[in-house]
Amino acid sequence: MQIFKDTSYNFTRWRWQAAALSLVVVIAGLSVIESRGGLPVGIDFSGGTIVVVKFDADVTEDQVRQAVAPIPGEEVVQQYGAAQDNEWLIRLALTDATEQGASLEEGSQQILAAIVDAGLPTFELLSREIVGPVIGADLQRRGIYATLASLLAIAVYIAFRFRVSFALGAVVAVFHDVIVTLAFLVFFGYDLSLNIVAALLTITGYSVNDTIVIFDRVRENLRSLRRESLDHVVNVSVNQTLARTIITSGTTFVSVLALYLFGGEVLRGFAFTMLVGVVSGTYSTVFIASAIAIVLSQRKQRGAASPAAVGRQDGKAQPRRRGRGAKAS
Numbered sequence: 001m002q003i004f005k006d007t008s009y010n011f012t013r014w015r016w017q018a019a020a021l022s023l024v025v026v027i028a029g030l031s032v033i034e035s036r037g038g039l040p041v042g043i044d045f046s047g048g049t050i051v052v053v054k055f056d057a058d059v060t061e062d063q064v065r066q067a068v069a070p071i072p073g074e075e076v077v078q079q080y081g082a083a084q085d086n087e088w089l090i091r092l093a094l095t096d097a098t099e100q101g102a103s104l105e106e107g108s109q110q111i112l113a114a115i116v117d118a119g120l121p122t123f124e125l126l127s128r129e130i131v132g133p134v135i136g137a138d139l140q141r142r143g144i145y146a147t148l149a150s151l152l153a154i155a156v157y158i159a160f161r162f163r164v165s166f167a168l169g170a171v172v173a174v175f176h177d178v179i180v181t182l183a184f185l186v187f188f189g190y191d192l193s194l195n196i197v198a199a200l201l202t203i204t205g206y207s208v209n210d211t212i213v214i215f216d217r218v219r220e221n222l223r224s225l226r227r228e229s230l231d232h233v234v235n236v237s238v239n240q241t242l243a244r245t246i247i248t249s250g251t252t253f254v255s256v257l258a259l260y261l262f263g264g265e266v267l268r269g270f271a272f273t274m275l276v277g278v279v280s281g282t283y284s285t286v287f288i289a290s291a292i293a294i295v296l297s298q299r300k301q302r303g304a305a306s307p308a309a310v311g312r313q314d315g316k317a318q319p320r321r322r323g324r325g326a327k328a329s
Contacts, residue, residue, distance in 0.1 A: 007239045012231045015291035022176055022288065029183020039182065042193035043131050045140040048093045049107035050129040055086040057121035064088050067118030071110050081265050087126065143197040150201055151175070154208050162215050169292035170211045173284040177207050177277055184276045185269075195270040203277030210248070210285040214241050215293070230297055234290045249282040 033039050043050050065077045068090055076091040092107045108128050115123060151171060159167035178200055182192075190196065217237040225233050256278065260271035 007242055008235075009239060009242075010235055011238050011286055012235055012290065012294060015287055015294070018283070018287035019291065022180065022284075025183055026176075026179050029179065029186055032183070032186045036186070039186070040191045041140070042191035042196075043091060043129055045143070045192065046093065047131045048091060049111070050089060050091045050127075051108050051111045052080050052087060052089050052126040052128075053112075053115065053123045054126050055088070055121045055123045058086060059088070059120055061088075063118070063120060064090065064115075067120055068092075068111055068114045071107075071114055139194065143194070146201060147178070147197070147204075150204050154204065158208075158212065158215070161212075162219060163293075163297070165296035166215050166218075166293045168296060169289040170208055170215070172292050173211060173281075173289035174204050174207055176284045176288050177203055177280045180280045181273055181276045185273065188272065190269050190272060193269060195267070196273050199270045199273035199277065202274065203281055206252070206277065207281035207284060210245060210281060211289045213244065214238055214285060214290065217241050218290075218293075230294050234294060238286055238290065245282060245285070249278055253278050 061077055061079065065075070068075045068077065071092060076089075076093075078089050080087040080089040090111050092111060108130065112125065151174060154174060155167045155171045157167075158170045181200065181203060185192070185196065214234075214237055217240055218234055221233045221237050221240075225236065228236075253275065256271050256274040259267060260275060263271055
């Protein structure tokens with residue numbers, strides 16, 4: 001890691017370009033979400049039935065899709081695992097009949113019966129997941145509350161330990177990481193599930209931890225570099241902690257990459273979310289959080305040094321002058 005020793009990169013110089021890049025990714029993600037009718041959620045939140053089957057011979061996606069097409073409601077068919085495994089995931093969304101109290105077990109039985117009736121090769125039922133509408137809505141509400149509570153706690157802690165401008169910078173960076181990660185999840189076709197919500201909460205903690213390390217160094221350098229601008233102090237602080245940031249992010253990325261490659265289909269969504277979050281969290285810590293803190297601090301300083309403020313200070317500090325004809329007492 002000697003290449004990151006005594007570096008002097010000017011990171012704050014590229015803050016507006018970095019903000020523009022993030023804005024493009026966020027707008028693209030929101031556009032895709034809007035075009036698809038909202039953020040796709042998994043069975044954990046929407047409710048329904050998921051069945052994973054393994055065929056003894058090769059079958060195509062069209063064959064499986066045509067087999068389950070007669071079932072009422074919306075079906076989702078996708079390959080599960082490697083292509084040579086012949087494993088398929090079939091998801092049956094909630095229908096009006098299900099919401100009115102019909103047995104959720106009927107959904108999985110309908111899927112299995114439809115595959116048999118279609119004359120597809122023999123298969124084995126690997127797993128079955130059933131979630132009711134009430135449980136799905138409750139899990140969705142709890143996930144939103146957990147995310148908002150974590151962001152509020154982060155803001156209060158950083159504002160108490162550092163400055164309000166630093167807290168706003170950290171919160172904006174965390175929101176940036178969450179939205180960018182959601183955008184990539186939509187780009188690559190992942191549904192929002194409990195595993196992914198857990199990964200998003202992990203990302204918020206990871207991003208804030210990295211941000212606090214840099215902000216702590218900024219606070220130390222503000223004492224020794226009092227005559228320097230905040231831009232310079234932030235650049236020095238980021239360069240001083242760059243080796244630590246690269247090592248931490250690199251080792252975390254490699255570990256999560258191994259989980260993504262070898263952890264199986266169940267953990268793939270969690271691992272993918274973490275991969276995007278580690279990269280986005282490192283990026284936002286260096287460019288977004290620091291840039292927001294600088295802009296807000298400079299705006300506060302300009303407001304304190306405005307002509308009106310200076311006039312008020314001068315008016316309080318200087319006594320009223322007497323006219324020429326006034327006599328001294």
